[in-house]
Amino acid sequence: MDAxxxxxxxxxxxxxxxxxVVAPSSVVAWDCNCSTCYMRANTHFIVPADxxxxxGDSEKFLTTYTFATHTxxxxxxxxCGITSFYHPRSNPDGVAVTFRCVDPGTLTHVEIRHxxxxxxxxxxxxxxxxxxxxxxx
Numbered sequence: 133m134d135a136x137x138x139x140x141x142x143x144x145x146x147x148x149x150x151x152x153v154v155a156p157s158s159v160v161a162w163d164c165n166c167s168t169c170y171m172r173a174n175t176h177f178i179v180p181a182d183x184x185x186x187x188g189d190s191e192k193f194l195t196t197y198t199f200a201t202h203t204x205x206x207x208x209x210x211x212c213g214i215t216s217f218y219h220p221r222s223n224p225d226g227v228a229v230t231f232r233c234v235d236p237g238t239l240t241h242v243e244i245r246h247x248x249x250x251x252x253x254x255x256x257x258x259x260x261x262x263x264x265x266x267x268x269x
Contacts (some may be wrong), residue, residue, distance in 0.1 A: 141187075142234040144209035144216045148193040151217060153229055154183040158241035160264065161231045166249025168199070168206060172215060175244060176228035178264035184217065184227040222247075222256055223264060 138157045143150040159177040164170070197206040204221040208214060216233035220226065231242050248255040 138238050140229075140234045140238045142216060142229070143187075143190070144193075144212050144214035144233065146209060146212040146214075148211045149190045149209045149214075149216055150187040151190065152185050152187060153179055153217075153227070153234075155179045155229070157238060158243070159231065159239065160243045160245055162228075162247045163244050164247040164249040166247075168197075169249055174215060174228075174230055175232070176217075176220075176230050177242070178220065178223050178226045178228050181219075181225055181227055184229070226264065 136157055137154050139152055139154055141150070141152045155177065161175045161177045163175045168174075193210050194207045195210050197208070198204065201221060203224055205219040206215060207218045209216070214233065215230060217227050217229045220228040231239065
């Protein structure tokens, strides 16, 4: 993947939740079929948490849903319901950014990879997804 880092901005549909994230202009996005990602059609790329910043008063417009292990923190806008980012079970030290919520102009390429969330443990071990929230030196 392209190592050039850029600042992406984005957020939810109603623009109550806004953020910026430092990530490559070319990203790997994960299409997960777990029970929640599948229902939301959420395809996301993962960054280290330190590369993600909520802007303005966005925090007050967020609510969080958890289930099963309660490791993943599924955040969504209280106004429009969009999950523009969340903290994934696979990368609790990172942030999963919904690539379709990135403002146009900074993503040059999105490679979609499948994550078999229905068989979470084996997918986690086989995909190397946990490395995506680590800071690249």
